[in-house]
Amino acid sequence: MGFDLESIVRENVRNLVPYSSARSEFSGDARVFLDANENSFGSPVGRGYNRYPDPVQSKLKEIIADINDLGTNNIFIGNGSDEAIDLVIRIFCRPRIDNVLICPPTYGMYEVSAAINDVEVKRANLTRDFQLDVDAIKTAVDVNTRLIFICSPNNPTGNCMRRNTILRIASLFRGIVVVDEAYTHFSKQQSLIDELDRFPNLVVLQTFSKAWGLAGVRVGLAFADKRIIDLFNKVKPPYNVSQVAQEVIIAALEKRSEVAQTAAEIVMEREVLRTVLRRFTFVKKIYPSDANFLLVKVTNATELYKYLLNEQIVVRDRSNIELCEDCLRITIGKTSEDRALLQALKKYEKSVVH
């Protein structure tokens, strides 16, 4: 089965004449700009925010391209990677006709975005050890399956999917394989962006929300073959990344060695937390993690979750998710926060009779 991009793009998207914004029709230097109905008098806060931002984020893309050894035309920048998830569904899936495949337990947005777009979701659960079940995937895929979402490192299980398995799926599948690498900076496994040359149907998602510590700025990335990125650019809202966001991300990229340092500290803190958590009698299992959280199986997850809430500590109760029964997902905090968690857990251990 060969991959043919043209044949899987929605016809309305293929034929779309994209919105032409003032700033995309003219993007050079000029003496006077009277083309975009901006407020030429300025804003209360100055800083040039009265002007529309660069719709294609050229400067930011050049920096990201340089760091990742890619072309700027292999990069889409979105309002969080959640925007890329929505767009990839809209580009390839005809509502009520096509479907996407997910591998639960996994990130909830794939399913929600599909539902918003009236696109059916097929499922191929992960195996007991949270790896991709290739046979189940082969069984679940049909002629209308346009996308397979693979999250690696996976949320909420924390582990990476095997690289060779992902690539095998990408080479067998005639649709798009979306690999969500939101947590890649906490993992030793190499990013799949190195494989984009060999796999024209691969889309790799990354985000500034996790290791970069910039969840509030809302910037995410999709890396792919130029022809796929062209489609993203066609359907994206004209000014989807604000000027403020572009500036903040450029400033952060200048300090990227600090980010690598923080990610390494979080990984160390994660393993310290694992060692201590293991000693509690009510902790049944702590899963391996390549991310900034631990998935922890306990005796009574919902009871413990409520207890922690009462102690004003919020973790994520994942116990009603298939294969995550009695599991809590605990984000790695600052040392002081993790200490507060551990103290609360000690109190809990004393209070429950087992």
Ligand SMILES: *Cc1c(COP(=O)(O)O)cnc(C)c1O
């Ligand atoms: C947190 C997370 C994201 C990030 O989404 P943004 O919209 O970029 O904040 C993406 N994918 C997964 C699996 C996540 O856990």
